Amino acid sequence: MTSCFILVVYFFSWILWDFQQSLADDVLDFQKELATKVVWAAQGQDAELPCDLTAPPGDRLNMVLWFKDSTGIPLYSLDSRTGDLTTATHWAISDELGTRSYFLTNGGARLRIARVTAQDEGVFRCRVDFFNSPTRNFRVNLTLVVSPESPTILDGKGDEVAGVAGPFLEGYDLQLSCHVTGGRPQPEVTWWQEGLLIDDISESVREGAVVNRLFLSSVQRGLRGATLECRATSIPAPPVIRRVALEVYLKPLNVKIVTSNEVLSAGKSRQLLCESTGSVPPARLSWLLDGEPIKHAATVVADSINSTKSVLTLRPDVEDDRKELACRSENPHFPGGILEDRRFLRIAYPPVVSVTLGTDVDPENLKEGDDVRLTCEIRANPEADKIIWYHGTQVVFRNDSTNGRVLTIQGIRREDAGEYVCVASNKEGAARSRALFLSIQFAPVCKPGTEEVAMGAMRHETLEARCEVLASPGGSTLKFSWTYSKGRDVLPIPASRIVHKGHVSTIQYAPVSETDFGTLACWATNPVGRQLKPCLISIVHAKRPDPPRSCELRNSSSTGRLDVVCEPGSNGGLIQHFILEVCEAGQDDQARPGQKPNGGPLYRLLGPVPRFTLHSLQPDTEYRALVYAKNAMGSSEPPVSINGVKITAAMAKLTRDDALASQGKVNMSAFWTNIMSNVIIAGIGAITCVILITFTTFIACRVRNSSRRVGRTSSNLNNVPDHISKPSRESLVEDQGGGISLN
Known part of the structure; x- marks a missing residue:
């Protein structure tokens, strides 16, 4: 009895060993024909291996199997024979790699391997079986990233930069190079400043090093004190960073004689202050009179952060009149880098001017229709010979004699309010008075653009009528009254229904019957008087909006954007919004707004203005865009049709790159859920293994026939008799061509 049992065990072991060897040979030969996709992963991070599960038309997914290297036993399986992907059965081997693997189907099918280790590196194969179509196989080479060594930064002379590079001169060139060795894949070497990429062009040199040479033809002021980063990145591993600070010498940014240009009295000392900013190191200041250095005058120089000040004590003579005084600023590190601020000395003073209001006018109660007299008060030596009056920026009166000192405005209007300035001049120069502001009170008028408006309404719909006026004084001094007219009847609106805030008055109005559609009129009153012409609001029947125009x-070839831009039409008296529908060319052109054409639109966009950015368009495919407006009454008809919409392959790539840049975040909650699912699946897998061992004899007998079937599917599973349970009749056997037989 014992001898018989040993003989049976030996026989089955020989059959299984022979099957595994032949299966492995078939797998190796088969995989030579498959293209391989390389996926890089950093040790300790998660990796995702893609697999295309798209079923051919009229067919659906049966099973998915993942294999690693030449192993004939699946690493992971997905069984969707009894339903769709959401109810599919997941199974993974219970070894260390299997417990870290889970197959994701949302957002693109892929096998996620958590916390990748060095042992995970290798070639994975995804095998996809369908019910009626041939099996498809995909190979993915999972390769681990090796981080590069720390970058080395050299200056333009080839010397290594430790922490601070420079000094560099503003406006001159800057040269730095970043050298990186090691790393797999070959690292990308880039230069960054404050999180912004400034140079991504690198080159390979001898001995496997990668170099990025940073060259700036003109150093800008903003680089002083800036920190540059050289990043060596072997994606997806985190970058290796080396930082260097920049020391930059700056030219003087400006120089200014700060002291106001007032009259200098002959024989009296006057201190003049000159200030220069922006120079690093601090600028050197000097004073010149008519181009010659002032040698014996007393000067005091003070330096501070980014600023240099010089105080000159000058005692001018009459002969110095109209001479040019200059303050010069220079940084000795910059050849020829000189700035000067110049002015002419004046011994006789120009006019001193002011504007006064006539004593018979109360500036606090100036009303429309009053007469106003303004006087230009002038002190000058010599006397002023020209006077100009300005209202804001407009010349209102000009005279070449002193008779223009008085400006008279008869019957002043509200448009005459504002600033008035008097400008007087003599042979020494001109002076401008401080502005005198005239505030003019006037009776209310409708705000421009609101004199007559129409509001669309539906019966029993409550709307808010708004009346806004201009008035001085306004605010709490304003009183509003409303009337409603239909035909020849004019009815007052009770004050209890009127809401007043500032210059705006509103009422709530709801037309109940056809006779309630008419005109609302609004008057405002302030202390100056009552509004002469009311603001009119016509309540009309709301209607559907007009189609958009133009x-x-x-x-844009640079951004890849394709926009549809229109002008809005009439809103029909109601708030409207705009809708864009995109469909493929050739669909039903007679579809009405809101109704799907044949096959339905690809997508629909909604916006408050008729301006839309198209997306998700395939290159070299013709599309049609429909644009229409919609309000509470319905949609505009007919919709505006834009035919022949196409994008190029280059524009499509730019659009896809933008979309990919916004992806890539890991959902940690889903991550831990997947880990728990793997534990449960491992337990189920152990139970399944017991069942499979029970039917080992049945598998061994069928192994030779199964290995000859190439690319066949398990569509005959439905032929299992009802009285036999499917789990007891099914086992998985890999064939030569990569198919799955369900026996």
Whole structure:
């Protein structure tokens, strides 16, 4: 009895060993024909291996199997024979790699391997079985990233930079190079400043080093004190960073004689202050009179952060009149880097001017229709010979004699309010008075653009009528009254229904019957008087909006954007919004707004203005765009049709790159959920293994026939008799061509 049992065990072991060897040979030969996709991963991080599960038309997914290297036993399986992907059965081997693996189907099918280790590196194969179509296989080479060594930064002379580079001169060039060795894949070497990429062009040199040479033809002021980063990145591993600070010498930014240009009295000392900013190191200041250095005058120089000041004590003579005084600023590190601020000395003074209001006018109660007299008070030596009056920026009176000192405005209007300035001049120069502001009170008037408006309404719909006026004084001094007119009847609106805030008055109005559609009139009153012409609001029947106008396509080859831009039409008296529908060319052109054409639109966009950015368009495919407006009454008809919408392959790539840049965040909650799922699946897998061992004899007998079937599917599973349970009739056997037989 014992001898018989040993003989049976030996026989089955020989059959299984022979099956595994032949299966492994078939797998190796088969995989030579498959293209391989390389996926890089950093040790300790998660890796995702893609697999295309798209079923051919009229077919659906049966099973998915993942294999690693030449192993014939699946690393992971997904069984969707009894339903769709959401109810599919997941199974993974219970070894260390299997417990860290889970197959994701949302957002693109892929096998996620958590916390990648060095042992995980290798070639994975995804095998996809369908019910009626041939099996498909995909190979993915999972390769671990090796981080590069720390970068080395050299200056333009080839010397290594320890912590601070420079000094560099503003406006001159800057040269730095970053050298990186090691790393797999070959690292990308880039230069960054304050999180912004400034140079991503690198080159390979001898001995496997990668170099990025940073060259700036003109150093800008903003680089002083800045920190540059050289980053060596072997994606997806984190970058290796080396930082260097910049020392930059700066030219003087400006120089100014700060002391006001007042009259200098002959024989009296006057202190003049000159200040220069922006120079690093501090600028050197000097004073000149008519181009010659002032040698014997007393000067005091004070330096501070980024600023240099010089105080000159000058005692001018009459002969110094009209001479040029200059303050010069220079940084000795910059050849020829000189700035000067110049002015002419004046011994005789120009006019001193002011504007006064006539004593018979009360500036606090100036009203429309009053007469106003303004006087230009002038002190000058010599006497002023020209006077100009300005209202804001407009000349209102000009005279070449002193008779223009008085400006008279008869019957002043509200448009005459504002600033008035008098400008007087003599042979020494001109002076401008401080502005005198005239505030003019006037009776209320409608705010421009609101004199007559129409509001669309539906019966029993409550709307808010708004009346806004201009008035001085306004605020709490304003009183509003409303009337409603239909036909020849004019009815007052009770004050209890009127809301007043500032210059705006509103009422709530709801037309109940057809006779309630008419005109609202609004008057305002302030202490000056009552509004002469009311603001009119016509309550009309709301209607559907008009179609948008002047629709056109606008594209940009640099950004890949394709925009549809229109002008809005009449809103029908109601708030409207705009809708864009995109469909493929050739669909039903007679579809009405809000109704899907044949096949339905690809997508629909909604906006408050008729301006839309198209997306998700395939290159070299013709599309049609429909634009229409919609309000509470319905949609505009007919919709505006824009035919022949196409994008190029280059524009499509730019759009896809922008979309990919916004992806890539890991959902940690889903991550831990997947880990717990793997533990449960491992337990189920152990139970399944017991069942499979029970039917080992059945598998061994069928192994030779199964290995000859190439690319076949398990569509005959439905032929299992009802009285036999499917788990007891099924086992997985890999064949030569990569198919799965369910026996």
